[in-house]
Amino acid sequence: MVLVFIETREGKVKKSSWEVLGEAKRRAAELGQPVAAVYVGAAVDCFNPEVFARGADKAFLLENAELAQYSAQGYALALADLVKETAPQAVFFAATAMGRDLAPRLAARIGVSAASDCVKVEVKEGRLEFTRPIFAGKAYLVGRLRATPQVLTLRPNVFAAPAPAAEAAGGEVVKKAVAIPDGSVKGRVEELIKAEGEEIDVTEAEVIVSGGRGMKAPENFALLRSLAAVIPRCAVGASRSAVDSGWIDHGHQVGQTGKTVSPSLYMAFGISGAIQHLAGMSSSKVIVAVNKDPDAPIFKVADYGIVGDLFQVIPALTAEIKKLTE
């Protein structure tokens, strides 16, 4: 069996969990094994039979009042019990903030290592072989985990999430009451603090419009926000120098000391293309660079480039894209 942890935020399944379920299904089919989707919560009322249409053969709902709020300790306890019972070959998570917090806790609990942020998974000699970025994507590690189960987190935005099957798919739903001994959960999430407005994180965005030193001042990021507003699922990114200058919050930083991203489209405005920035965004499918300096290294990796003044290009591009998408 292959287990897939389904992450929900405020009752909704995250898109990255559907991506993971899709990939787990494809690999499990090669291995000749069934896939089970795993939900964890107080009472899993957000369970959606869509998991079956999206590839799961079975669903486990792991429940305990203690699990109303996410805690790595509580969730790992619940998952470890299920792992003991089902002896899966692999457990998959999305490499989200929660997946990265939870997967290593489960792995350590059952005494195995894990592979983080995988961008490719293959079946070799009946085992999973993963490819994951190291040095923020300056190189890739192809490896295998010697112990079973193999615990992997998959990078969001890389694997295809299949559309739900048209014909009604069904599967077995197994509810389990999890035993959580008193005092075993010593830390938990108390509160979700939302940013103003509905912000998409750069790691989950389809499109990123990023600004660097060439943006010159914090107020100029408003130009990028206006551009982002006319593109669906678009986030605003930034280079390290823009963040270190205090022009934009560090959560937007793309690169080796920020976030590694793989959107469909990455547009870099006023970013020269320092090696640590290129590491973080070079796996984007399409790259656009706008820079005054024709020799900027960013042009070496860009599919489309405009040598020019970003303060003129961004408003014009915003207007043109608005026309096209309206």
Next chain:
Amino acid sequence: MNIVVFVKRVPDTESRIRVSADGRSVVEEGLNFIISPNDEYAVEAALKLRETKGGTVTVVSAGRDEASTTLKKCLAMGADEALLVKDPLAETYDGLRVARIIAKTIEKRFPAFDLLLFGKASVGADNALVPTMVAEMLGLPQANAVIKLAIEGAAGTAEREIEGAAERVSFSLPAVVSAQKGLNEPRYETLKGIMAAKKKVIPVVTLDELGLGGDAAAPQVEVVRIEMPPARQAGKIIPGTPEEAAKALAELLRSEAKVI
């Protein structure tokens, strides 16, 4: 408050990475090494807590002899003590192995501690596994990738970054906390600190002494190969006035690249 901070020596983020002839490791020759940037935020957090709460800050690194340079930097920043856990292996990319070494070090050498601080991930292996795995092995709560941290008595609260938002986590001490950019601005070493650190002899503990000799610390991650990403080709430069170029770009993104 007794705080132990774990730091790692990694190649500078400016480094170009090359694959060794064996195809399974990275060429170290010619690389400049630094403290992993995330670990600097952890050291700074520890020093700040000591300023208000007293106690000691001990820095620990698992690695080869060269890791003592990284420990000396932390001493020069203001850490009280340092310990080098001598690990003969180069990078194994195995979070469980490192976590086992660290958990054993804590058990054997630091029986009384309040807080274990890490960087959220080492810049290089990029696994972000070790802090959480250590927490699990020692039965401690965790707060990862924190951008705010407050300790009151025997409890702490932290804010950690999640997708497009933050979440507030509360936990009891002792605990594991991993730091990231946004938590603080790491201080520079002082001249006095550098001089004092130079004279300090850093104690060393071996894996054998920790009871991790032989196969006990064998890696579980099999490195099949390390490969370079496919090289990207420079594409086309779009000519014209800013308005013309913007119009042409928008159309190419729609009709040719099909990304908007």
